[in-house]
Amino acid sequence: MPNHLAGETSPYLLQHADNPVDWYPWGEEALTLARAQDRPILLSVGYSACHWCHVMAHECFEDAEVAEVMNRYFINIKVDREERPDIDQIYQTALYMLTQRSGGWPLTLFLTPDQKPFFGGTYFPKTPRHSLPGFLDLLPRVAETYRVRRPEIERQSASLLKSFANMLPSKAPEAPVFSERPLEQALAELKNRFDSENGGFGEPPKFLHLTELDFCLRRYFTAGNSEALHMATLTLEKMAEGGIYDQVGGGFYRYSTDKQWQIPHFEKMLYDNGPLLHLYADAWIASGNPLFARIVEETATWVMREMQPEYEENEKRTGAGYWSTLDADSENVEGKFYVWDRSEASHILSRREYVVAASHYGLSQPANFGNRYWHLAVAQSLPEIAENFGVTYAEARQWLESGRKKLLAQRQCRVRPGRDEKILTSWNGLMIKGMARAGRVFGRDDWVRSAICAVDFIRSTLWKNGRLLATWKDGNARLNAYLDDYAFLLDGLLELMQTTFRPVDLDFAIALAEVLLDQFEDKEAGGFFFTSHDHENLIHRPKPGYDNATPSGNGVAAHTLQRMGYLLGEFRYLQAAERALRLFYPALLRHPDSCCSLLLALEQWLTPPPVVILRGKAEPMAKWENALRQRVPIALVLALPVERVTPAALPPSLAKPVPSGMGVNAWVCHGVKCLPEVTDLQELLRISEIRGKIRSLFYN
Known part of the structure; x- marks a missing residue:
């Protein structure tokens, strides 16, 4: 029998609708039941493209023995972190407070009936393995802890709530004097973390750090800083030539498991590829590197081919938004859709195509994936290949391109990874900006039309009664929108208006800006809450300033409101942006390289565009x-x-x-x-x- 998830629209929740676990979605029904029965809540947070979420689901949630114990002791709540980033944000932070370790997905937390966490972790196997406790053994122990150690849990909860309150930035007694000091400090700290050989920042697993790259490009454009440009362009070049980029089909994966960008985690996320489009377009403007232009074209083509449904421009002009993610797994194996057997590649390519492709993509070298398969990355440049084989560069490029098209056609016949086809307003805002900017820089009307269709879709389906909704799937728009939804979409609209101006987009942008000020701004202390003033009450209301995989909503809101203020002569927008900068300025001085989106707003305040x-x-x-x-x-x-x-x-x-x-x-x-x-x-x-x-x- 399906559980309480059967009526949901989230593909992730629907993946669990037939589990023997008596799952509930987050909502008043489950919370009321937990309070009425005085039973702890088992909260499980994940998303549809998450590899380890699939692993834990198969080992634990699909297992009748585990499900029976979960149902006996807990009210079980399943959350899609992409639909409810508010819940995910709170409980990822809570896990760090409880364990002093970073979280991730799947997130597994045990809560009191009033939503306060008292124990948790991420992935748990059914039985003990890899120094992890077995979930089957852990569940009754947690339930017993809740039953016999209530006073201790209450004291811990009070301390945790106090820590949450202390995390909110506080208004300084005196207004700070803005300077370029945080900009200079951030650049120095990024330089210290920069991998001068492979590009990127920090050690493996190597994430994309898109906001940091954007900051580096801005420092070049505004201050002519050549070191900042080098960090950005070297990173973008190494990523484009590595396995983090889909050399056959276009688009970038989520992160690299090694420092050379060779073997990725194979999820493809809309929120990565949207910003990468405008970063590569800007890097092309700065450097003229033809590689960057090719990456933009291939990625935009992938977006329209695989992440946006076909549309018809009818009288209602409802358009078509962008889907969310492509899974890492195919046939329950991570990366299976993307990797190659050398004999398969040699069979479908002509002799000349294979010679060039094998040299260029590393098929002539030892297998790099599971000691048996090849994941393609640039191993040798085309000019070197042309010289080695005594052909022209144009001939080598032609054979590589024809071979790549054959590989793509062959790959399309495989069992495809799952695609999460929900439309998220915030991530669509990021892709609208990327497609609009790339379309303007390279004069591509088809990319611009793609962005326009996404805007029209959001306005017609997710903008109701003067407010945004966060997600759409199968004809159902739902959930109050968050700060990121308004800020990212406003940013995308500003980019689109610069590409092709439509008065209706300006009206929409003004309406979004007004809701930001009315429903999200803390007018007393400054800054913007992640949830609106009329949102569901949770145990914490974040006001995020630090960047994560996506930029900080406060940074983007401050930046876009400034631009709207300069454009329209609207001082209320400029004042709201300044209040946010004043609130977060101490954080910019302490950890500037973690707040690059706010630094972009500060830079713009110091030197208006x-x-x-x-x-x-x-x-x-x-x-x-x-x-x-x-x-x-x-x-x-x-x-x-x-x-x-x-x-x-x-x-x-x-x-x-x-x-x-x-x-x-x-x-x-x-x-x-x-x-x-x-x-x-x-x-x-x-x-x-x-x-x-x-x-x-x-x-x-």
């Missing part, structure tokens, strides 16, 4: 747009063609006079100061370039 408004007919204005998109990557540029955007559709700050004939006019502002109208493109490029010139231009 140029705001460029273009008016004129679409055809001549396109030349101006093309010049600006590659020359001024951090400027905020809106092109408003007179054929599609009337002054009546614009707020006063954007309703600039329309030039006569085929002329184009530009208005350039910096902070609250604006220059006279510019009618010459070369003059515009001169004054819009920010590196070291913008302050003297406006303030001397």
